[in-house]
Amino acid sequence: MVVRVGVNGYGTIGKRVAHAIQLQDDMDLVGIVKRTPDYAALQAYKAGIPIYAPGEEEAKAFEERGIPVKGLLDDLLDSIDVVVDATPGGVGAKYKPIYEKHGLKQVYQGGEKPGVAEVSFSTLCNYEEALGKNSVRVVSCNTTGLLRLICTLDKAFGVSSVRAVIVRRAADPKEVKRGPVNAIVLNPPRLPSHHGEDVKTVLPRLDIVTAAVVVPTTLMHVHAVTLRLRQPVTSSDVVEALEKAPRIMVVNAEATGIKSTAELMEAAREIRRRSDIPELVVFEDSITARGSEVMLFQAVHQESIVVPENIDAIRAVSLLASSAEETISLTDASLGIGQPLW
Numbered sequence: 001m002v003v004r005v006g007v008n009g010y011g012t013i014g015k016r017v018a019h020a021i022q023l024q025d026d027m028d029l030v031g032i033v034k035r036t037p038d039y040a041a042l043q044a045y046k047a048g049i050p051i052y053a054p055g056e057e058e059a060k061a062f063e064e065r066g067i068p069v070k071g072l073l074d075d076l077l078d079s080i081d082v083v084v085d086a087t088p089g090g091v092g093a094k095y096k097p098i099y100e101k102h103g104l105k106q107v108y109q110g111g112e113k114p115g116v117a118e119v120s121f122s123t124l125c126n127y128e129e130a131l132g133k134n135s136v137r138v139v140s141c142n143t144t145g146l147l148r149l150i151c152t153l154d155k156a157f158g159v160s161s162v163r164a165v166i167v168r169r170a171a172d173p174k175e176v177k178r179g180p181v182n183a184i185v186l187n188p189p190r191l192p193s194h195h196g197e198d199v200k201t202v203l204p205r206l207d208i209v210t211a212a213v214v215v216p217t218t219l220m221h222v223h224a225v226t227l228r229l230r231q232p233v234t235s236s237d238v239v240e241a242l243e244k245a246p247r248i249m250v251v252n253a254e255a256t257g258i259k260s261t262a263e264l265m266e267a268a269r270e271i272r273r274r275s276d277i278p279e280l281v282v283f284e285d286s287i288t289a290r291g292s293e294v295m296l297f298q299a300v301h302q303e304s305i306v307v308p309e310n311i312d313a314i315r316a317v318s319l320l321a322s323s324a325e326e327t328i329s330l331t332d333a334s335l336g337i338g339q340p341l342w
Ligand SMILES: NC(=O)c1ccc[n+]([C@@H]2O[C@H](COP(=O)([O-])OP(=O)(O)OC[C@H]3O[C@@H](n4cnc5c(N)ncnc54)[C@H](OP(=O)(O)O)[C@@H]3O)[C@@H](O)[C@H]2O)c1
Pocket: 008, 009, 010, 011, 012, 013, 014, 033, 034, 035, 036, 037, 054, 086, 087, 088, 089, 090, 091, 109, 110, 111, 112, 139, 140, 141, 172, 302, 303, 306
């Protein structure tokens, strides 16, 4: 069975999800919705991706720039089974009634409030909960990174509590209007940050507290995580569990010379499309076990980490794969996830 998919919003996340859909044998990218006829629209057009405009006014602006549109949003929604909403946070909720009117399965992003969908989703944690649902919210990049780690270690050893400090990138590389340029911003000043609460939308019973700061970089987020496990472990036990897990890349700083997000991204630029690292990167040298307590640093490539989860979410709502293992093997093979960076 091939599921027909449309992507509303062709920005950082939307363009990556659209490309990933094109790589799946069980999905057909029917088209994308773009609002502004800019360089990204031209690239999509030249790549042969059918473009739809949100309304008549935008369609006219596209035609004036010489970028043909295949139709309007409503036309796209009439010809698909699943819509992936990749509009800015909060905008997806406004589109929800329109998607519902068209009887579509819906996949939303982490910028939406959890109530937008029946399930908040992370493949390694709760794939089966999303099977056959009408609407699923793929949690944000930081939450996806935390959940991959927590669910992997929970499966191996049991996790009883998590404390994490999240060092957030200020903006995506393409953005010109966001900061800070020269500050470390408490995000927010009052603790805890919302990230722990977002993790609980998937794991409601987990004892987790997070704090966050925003720093002047575009390259990645970094987390300092402390986990209390349900049994004593060694650092090697943790490394072994993480190395066996899908979508986690364990990087040894001593062996590779990679001690920063800049060096990680530079390695990715050599061999990955868009220099994407959809894997969660855990720094092996940082993994420290004391009894049942484990500390480590991990890095999240905000632009791409949620892309495989979006593909899995499409499979879950469409019943294209009945287990997390099945969708992970299809998604990861098609996207080259797990291939070494050097
Ligand atoms: N970027 C990240 O690091 C990241 C990571 C994980 C999750 N997310 C989540 O993913 C979602 C999308 O984020 P993004 O970073 O991809 O955003 P983005 O780069 O700003 O792209 C948003 C897209 O939506 C379109 N759009 C903007 N306003 C719209 C409106 N009012 N109605 C319809 N379309 C509109 C934009 O169109 P035009 O450009 O054509 O004007 C653009 O194609 C958000 O929920 C965000 O929280 C983002």
